Amino acid sequence: MDKVKVLSKWVSMFGMRVPITLEEKGVKYEYQEEDLAPNKSDLLLQMNSVYKKIPVLIHNGQPICESLIILQYIDEAWDYKQLLPINPYDRALARFWADFIDKKFFDSGFRIVWSKDKVEEGKRDMLENLQFLEGALKEMSAGGSLPFFGGKDFGFLDIAFIPFACWFHIYETIGNFKIPFDSEYPLLDAWVKRCLERDSVKKVLPSPDRALEHILQLRERYMVG
Structure with a gap:
């Protein structure tokens, strides 16, 4: 079973993209809400040590950062329902x-x-x-x-x-x-x-x-x- 976790903030338009994509793909995931100012979680700081911001997708322990990159990763990692055009x-x-x-x-x-x-x-x-x-x-x-x-x-x-x-x-x-x-x-x-x-x-x-x-x-x- 894939272990999928999302670190995000409910009001972030960039963060919203990730669970929408996972929902469209039918992927089960765990969601962790982040309090960004100033209480970023240790997990967020560990998983996105470069930018220290949300969203972060953690797939089987491996972090993927930046929302558009995450969307493309999800599209490639799970075959169901292609999101990017074929052409x-x-x-x-x-x-x-x-x-x-x-x-x-x-x-x-x-x-x-x-x-x-x-x-x-x-x-x-x-x-x-x-x-x-x-x-x-x-x-x-x-x-x-x-x-x-x-x-x-x-x-x-x-x-x-x-x-x-x-x-x-x-x-x-x-x-x-x-x-x-x-x-x-x-x-x-x-x-x-x-x-x-x-x-x-x-x-x-x-x-x-x-x-x-x-x-x-x-x-x-x-x-x-």
Whole structure:
């Protein structure tokens, strides 16, 4: 029997990816919640001595770190239900947009939530980044006729992006703006609703209100002035 353990934080969009992937693959796992500031567990520090952060997948005693690398590892380690596309170009495209999400999209949200003087810039960039992702979804879903970034199947890129859905409420509340999903990003709007109906996603994603309350508490604790 494989022994699989996940070290993560419930509110982390990167951390959410790992249990969603394991749920989709039908892999049984143990989950360990990490208190990251400042009480990182000895196991986390041992298993990710380089970055000392979540998520970490421990498979039969061997650690795999960084969420997108973990997703690709899980896809290769367990054959059931391929998450990355078979076609090399489609596979590269999925990896490109996942990298875009981790760099460009995440950065715009980070500025909204955690900066004091770059909130407006973050909001502007987030709306632009959502437009890019709307276009990517249109291309990868045959103009919206297929349900997911992975085409007819919920896959790698869908898992990479859907955890951000419970952060949209955080961005809007802290940034004091409204993301116009219905008018400007209708494909993404329908995609989010579709993904939220999946058992794997419902099991892992926290409610937007719970996530917002937690982040507001962190801001009050760590943002001074």
